[in-house]
Amino acid sequence: MRVTRDENALAERSIRRFGSIIRLRPEKEPEYCELHANVWPAVLQKLREANIRNYSIFLRDGLLFSYHEYVGDDYDADMARLAADPLMQEWWTITDPCQQPVYSATEVGWWAPMKEVFHVD
Template sequence: MKRYGSVIKVVPNKLEEYKRLHAAVWPEVLDRIYKCNIRNYSIYYRDGYLFSYYEYIGEDYQEDMEKMAKDPKTQEWWKYTDPCQQKIESATKDEWWASMEEVFHVD
């Protein structure tokens, strides 16, 4: 299992829409997340930023993320959620949510 943290900005006038969408995530999207070996997934908000945390239990992260990105229902979901988000300045050109470095963990 590997832990992942990432960050993105929320478009200021889109926060309530983003919260509304995530109050009723489509079952197909949740199923795809599960099938792509993601567990214990949370998204937090603070001062204009969204922070996500999840645990990956699979063997091939890149392959699972490609499967998720190719899923038609997930692509449709992203058409609603992506306009609520804005990349942070330090994100690479290939990142939407910017990866974060884990600096501490304790079980």
């Protein structure tokens, strides 16, 4: 197998992993699942532009668990740019009413960040 220059460049960057949690309003579960079964292509592009990779959202017992990897150099700047984007703001006006923050969420974020306690490649 041949490794390309792009793959080498990505391997040289440090990948940061993020997990977060939020509640899903029970009456909104079908809507939320349908939205994410058909995510707008432009939203997916914005996530890629913000250096987000390997993004997943899992659902269990009314809780949503989000996981993503960040491959950029300035997470805060990329997240600020994503939050300021009108398309992302429109997407969130549709998805946010489906969610309810957990009691430990802070004013800093809608989703409550999780601490990584174990990882293996």
